[in-house]
Amino acid sequence: MNNRDLIKPDSNFTKEVIGLGGESLKKCFQCSTCSVVCTLSPDDKPFPRKEMLWAQWGLKDRLLGDPDIWLCHQCNDCTVHCPRDAGPGNVLAALRNYSFGHYANPAFLGKAFRNPKYLPLLLLFPVVLFLILLGATGNLTIPEGEIVFEHFMPHIILDPVFLVLTGLIFVIVAMSLSRFWRDMKKSTGSPKSSITDIISGSAISKLIEFLQHKKFYECGSSRIRMLSHMAIFYGCMSFALVTASVFIGTYTVGLELPMAQYHPLKIIANLGAIAVITGCLLIIVRRLSAGKATGNSSYLDWNLVILILIVTSLGILTEVLRLADLATAAYVLYFIHLVLVFYGIAYFPYSKLAHILYRSLAILYADSNNMGGKKTLSPKPRKIRDSEIEI
Amino acid sequence: MGNVESINSPNSILVVGGGISGITAAVEAAEVGYEVILLEKSPYLGGRVARMNQYFPKLCAPYCGLEINFRRIKTNPRIKVFTLAEIENISGKEGDYDVTVKLTPRMVNDNCTACGKCVEVCPVERLNDLNYGMDKTKAIYAPNPLSFPTNYVIDTEVCTGAECSKCVSVCPYEAIDLSMTTESVHMKVGSVVMATGWKPYDATKLDNLGYGKYPNVITNVMMERMAATDGPTQGKIVRPSDGKEVKSIAFVQCAGSRDVNHLPYCSAVCCLGSLKQVTYIQEKNPDAKVFLFYIDIRATGYLEDFYRKVQGYENLSLIKGKVAKIKEDPQTKDLTVEAEDVAQGKKVSEPVEMVVLATGLVPSIADIKIAADITYDDYGFIASQPPGIYAAGCSKRPADVSNSVMDATGAALKAIQSVVAGGQNG
Numbered sequence: 001m002n003n004r005d006l007i008k009p010d011s012n013f014t015k016e017v018i019g020l021g022g023e024s025l026k027k028c029f030q031c032s033t034c035s036v037v038c039t040l041s042p043d044d045k046p047f048p049r050k051e052m053l054w055a056q057w058g059l060k061d062r063l064l065g066d067p068d069i070w071l072c073h074q075c076n077d078c079t080v081h082c083p084r085d086a087g088p089g090n091v092l093a094a095l096r097n098y099s100f101g102h103y104a105n106p107a108f109l110g111k112a113f114r115n116p117k118y119l120p121l122l123l124l125f126p127v128v129l130f131l132i133l134l135g136a137t138g139n140l141t142i143p144e145g146e147i148v149f150e151h152f153m154p155h156i157i158l159d160p161v162f163l164v165l166t167g168l169i170f171v172i173v174a175m176s177l178s179r180f181w182r183d184m185k186k187s188t189g190s191p192k193s194s195i196t197d198i199i200s201g202s203a204i205s206k207l208i209e210f211l212q213h214k215k216f217y218e219c220g221s222s223r224i225r226m227l228s229h230m231a232i233f234y235g236c237m238s239f240a241l242v243t244a245s246v247f248i249g250t251y252t253v254g255l256e257l258p259m260a261q262y263h264p265l266k267i268i269a270n271l272g273a274i275a276v277i278t279g280c281l282l283i284i285v286r287r288l289s290a291g292k293a294t295g296n297s298s299y300l301d302w303n304l305v306i307l308i309l310i311v312t313s314l315g316i317l318t319e320v321l322r323l324a325d326l327a328t329a330a331y332v333l334y335f336i337h338l339v340l341v342f343y344g345i346a347y348f349p350y351s352k353l354a355h356i357l358y359r360s361l362a363i364l365y366a367d368s369n370n371m372g373g374k375k376t377l378s379p380k381p382r383k384i385r386d387s388e389i390e391i
Numbered sequence: 392m393g394n395v396e397s398i399n400s401p402n403s404i405l406v407v408g409g410g411i412s413g414i415t416a417a418v419e420a421a422e423v424g425y426e427v428i429l430l431e432k433s434p435y436l437g438g439r440v441a442r443m444n445q446y447f448p449k450l451c452a453p454y455c456g457l458e459i460n461f462r463r464i465k466t467n468p469r470i471k472v473f474t475l476a477e478i479e480n481i482s483g484k485e486g487d488y489d490v491t492v493k494l495t496p497r498m499v500n501d502n503c504t505a506c507g508k509c510v511e512v513c514p515v516e517r518l519n520d521l522n523y524g525m526d527k528t529k530a531i532y533a534p535n536p537l538s539f540p541t542n543y544v545i546d547t548e549v550c551t552g553a554e555c556s557k558c559v560s561v562c563p564y565e566a567i568d569l570s571m572t573t574e575s576v577h578m579k580v581g582s583v584v585m586a587t588g589w590k591p592y593d594a595t596k597l598d599n600l601g602y603g604k605y606p607n608v609i610t611n612v613m614m615e616r617m618a619a620t621d622g623p624t625q626g627k628i629v630r631p632s633d634g635k636e637v638k639s640i641a642f643v644q645c646a647g648s649r650d651v652n653h654l655p656y657c658s659a660v661c662c663l664g665s666l667k668q669v670t671y672i673q674e675k676n677p678d679a680k681v682f683l684f685y686i687d688i689r690a691t692g693y694l695e696d697f698y699r700k701v702q703g704y705e706n707l708s709l710i711k712g713k714v715a716k717i718k719e720d721p722q723t724k725d726l727t728v729e730a731e732d733v734a735q736g737k738k739v740s741e742p743v744e745m746v747v748l749a750t751g752l753v754p755s756i757a758d759i760k761i762a763a764d765i766t767y768d769d770y771g772f773i774a775s776q777p778p779g780i781y782a783a784g785c786s787k788r789p790a791d792v793s794n795s796v797m798d799a800t801g802a803a804l805k806a807i808q809s810v811v812a813g814g815q816n817g
Contacts (some may be wrong), residue, residue: 029650030733032712042738043737049731083645
């Protein structure tokens with residue numbers, strides 16, 4: 001007994017995980033069907049069986065620092081095969097959702113973001129901010145003449161707002177990730193865990209795997225789901241590319257907005273939008289129709305896909321209204337579009353979108369510490385006594 | 392057996408099912424003086440117990456216990472036995488039930504001495520359902536080697552009938568009568584014991600475990616027949632694919648049981664069933680490596696002692712973790728079972744030559760669902776009955792032999808009370 005850790009159960013944590021979509025976690029009876037049917041789970045210390053036990057016992061520290069909850073790509077094979085309907089896939093998703101709010105400061109924003117009740121308040125902030133900015137620059141009325149969004153909301157005002165916001169978010173995210181990193185080290189006790197080790201190790205190969213959605217592919221139960229995710233990811237990447245190019249273009253070569261419809265950047269952005277909207281719609285249809293295999297979709301899950309869908313659709317719609325010369329509608333929708341873009345960036349650390357960072361970091365951590373391995377096969381089973389069972 | 396004129400005895404007790412529960416209820420009621428009609432769907436008595444190699448609690452061969460009971464039935468004039476008999480309808484109330492029974496023709500009468508000449512000439516083969524299809528019999532066959540009744544029987548579904556008649560001409564005792572037809576018998580009885588028993592869960596539904604796809608994945612009931620000296624392999628534990636003696640074997644517990652996608656309930660007997668089968672391996676293939684994968688070992692009461700004893704068997708590895716995948720090497724037909732060894736937190740991928748699925752118990756009555764105010768639970772077990780009808784044994788929940796016997800004795804007493812009260816219990 002001497003070298004065993006004392007465990008610190010936290011029943012409130014269990015309740016929160018239950019509330020975030022892991023409602024069936026107490027049904028688990030540790031048969032470990034889940035760990036075996038999972039195509040991504042490693043041979044040594046496989047998931048999600050151990051996570052189910054930790055969640056039942058409220059072992060918060062172990063779970064939050066557990067890279068495995070991020071190695072899961074949520075194909076829900078575990079949930080489909082679970083003999084108790086305990087929904088391991090849902091529990092891991094709930095733990096990830098919990099992590100966003102847990103690691104990002106200030107904590108109250110995380111709590112508010114998780115609660116749909118506060119959605120209007122969170123949206124009100126950018127609305128007021130933009131109204132003040134418009135008022136201060138005398139742009140509270142609909143501009144006359146040809147529709148040029150620059151006349152309504154000049155980039156000279158917008159860019160500093162978004163730059164400052166992005167900078168702030170960057171700091172918050174960096175702090176969150178460093179806490180997450182520290183917890184992974186503490187929880188797994190891995191010897192090899194400095195950032196440089198990891199970057200020099202497998203970062204490039206993992207990046208390529210990620211761009212190919214290789215893990216998603218291995219998690220093979222739904223190709224549609226992988227393709228939808230790819231469409232949204234590459235669509236959003238095209239937005240990032242176009243936004244950065246336009247930003248640089250306007251300040252260096254004096255790029256004029258709006259760009260012509262045949263401008264390469266315009267074409268890339270429009271194609272990206274089509275990909276994103278298609279991806280979102282496929283995800284929504286699947287969530288509504290595939291039953292157990294999609295798992296429970298929590299508020300945070302819906303929040304993200306609907307936000308991306310609306311922001312992108314509004315972008316396209318604004319463009320169409322501009323081309324149709326419907327000034328009032330175009331400016332109003334543009335305003336809403338901006339508010340939602342601000343919402344997406346400002347609350348990024350608390351939203352499911354942050355999975356892109358947590359998951360990447362966890363994959364790198366697990367890989368550099370040989371935690372994701374499939375090579376250590378067939379350990380000889382031996383007789384056990386109850387006292388030998390580890391948790 | 393039996394006479395097929397209608398029976399009118401409101402003081403009699405009808406026992407539906409001739410397995411260990413039904414036999415017990417029938418004998419217990421008859422031996423204290425009550426008229427009993429015992430119905431059995433198959434051509435022989437003994438039910439699932441007759442198909443075991445050994446059974447608890449004493450691990451004796453089934454005929455050890457069954458023969459005593461058969462003798463009690465034979466020598467007791469108050470028991471009328473109908474085999475190949477199925478309930479068509481039950482109506483009425485306590486003390487006054489009208490029952491219609493369908494009798495499938497046996498095509499062989501009581502002149503039969505089980506000499507076996509008919510089998511020699513019969514040209515048609517059928518899969519032997521007694522051995523879960525692991526071997527074949529002729530269309531005319533002995534129901535089982537120690538069958539009661541001993542009369543042979545013809546499987547009318549495969550027999551080519553009067554145009555063949557080879558068995559009829561070779562039989563020295565004029566025991567075969569191909570002109571027998573299905574009959575309906577009407578009965579009036581005072582009370583009913585439902586001892587309809589169980590059947591194994593259909594293992595082909597466990598699509599990740601390969602039963603039906605991989606020949607060397609068998610079920611626990613098949614293992615019983617394989618281990619029995621009167622079974623399809625004369626008691627040798629060999630691989631179905633090539634008849635090779637098994638050198639490594641895995642038992643997969645909860646194959647369907649305790650699983651909301653299959654049987655949400657615990658089937659109660661499979662843990663001890665597999666531990667018992669481990670002793671068959673120990674005795675017959677002593678060098679074989681044995682792996683037993685489980686969620687929990689449910690050895691209740693004194694059965695814990697048996698569990699402790701088997702635990703000490705040195706070739707046995709007990710692994711906590713449910714098998715969720717079985718793969719087959721298409722060339723060698725060897726199997727690989729995959730599970731997590733929960734105690735060590737490591738996935739186990741164990742190559743073995745044969746796998747036994749500990750498939751669970753399903754109530755037989757789930758198929759027939761006799762009306763008569765009986766209610767069934769979600770899984771087809773009898774949940775409640777009106778006064779005058781009493782469920783016994785596995786018709787109401789999974790149970791082992793000794794619990795079924797105790798239960799059936801209690802049901803017999805209730806049935807007697809109903810007859811004595813003449814409908815005054817309700």
